[in-house]
Amino acid sequence: MCIPCCVCVSTSEVVVVERLGKFDRLLPAGLGCYCCPCEQRAGTVSFRVQQxxxxxxxKTKDNVFLQTVVSVQYQVIREKVYHAFYSLTNPQQQITAHVYDVMRSQLPTLELxxxxxxxxxxxxxxxxxxQETMSEYGFQILQALITDIDPDVRVKQAMNEINSAKRLKFAxxxxxxxxxxxxxxxxxxxxEAKYLSGVGVAxxxxxxxxxxxxxxxDFNDGVKGASSKDVMDLLLLSQYFDCIREVGSSKHCKTTFVPNGTAGSGIRDALLVAEAAAV
Known part of the structure; x- marks a missing residue:
């Protein structure tokens, strides 16, 4: 005696119904029925995108071991639900094996x-x-993403030190x-300063x-009978007394040397001798 059994199927899903162990039909989304115990619910197939x-x-070509994370996004093809449900015992394991095969054949040919x-x-x-393999089993590969590349910690530190050394060299x-x-x-x-100083001195x-x-x-015109020598002696004497006054008014001045002679010619000769010695 068959007893009707009701089942609610969610959106984007189908229920696989078997009759006496053989595939019979698919129940779409909504309310569905099958007869127990002749028919039974074998499983559910989702059309949602899975990851x-x-x-x-x-390892790489330069013998550096690393770990990579590959994210595979796949989906069951609606027209191939039978193949997706009955062809593979574990689709995830099949996908993992193919990812291992590709990555372990490609990475050893590349340096880090x-x-x-x-x-x-x-x-x-x-x-x-x-895509080439899984499409035969009713699965569509939407995307494959390499989300992480993680070398050994010591390798990352060495790479950072190399980069730091290069940047330090440029710096x-x-x-x-x-x-x-x-x-x-x-x-x-x-x-430029010396040039301008020389120009100023000149x-x-x-x-x-x-x-x-x-x-x-002016002195010759104003004083009759005065010669150029007398004027120069007077100018030298005036400059000499100006120098004495400046030296004496200095805070750190302790001693002032004054020539012996009192006559104008003696002072003049002493100044000329001092100037020649300084030169």
């Missing part, structure tokens, strides 16, 4: 630096290999170039000579 994360450990740059190529190779070169520019600019500034001396010339001419 399987596969962790693969392998190239692995990070070839993520897209590796993911495409995994997707193509899975030292830039710092040296900056110091060179500063020294060149300082030398140029010093040369102009100062020219002004002094012009002033002395004017003073001598």
């Amino acid at each position: 399987l994360d596969v962790r693969v450990e392998t 630096d190239a692995v990070f740059e070839a993520k897209e190529e590796l993911a495409l190779a995994v997707k193509n290999a899975l 030292v070169a830039e710092q040296a170039e900056g110091q060179k520019i500063l020294q060149v600019k300082a030398a140029e500034a010093e040369a 102009k100062q001396r020219k002004a002094i000579v012009d002033g002395l010339r004017t003073s001598i001419v």
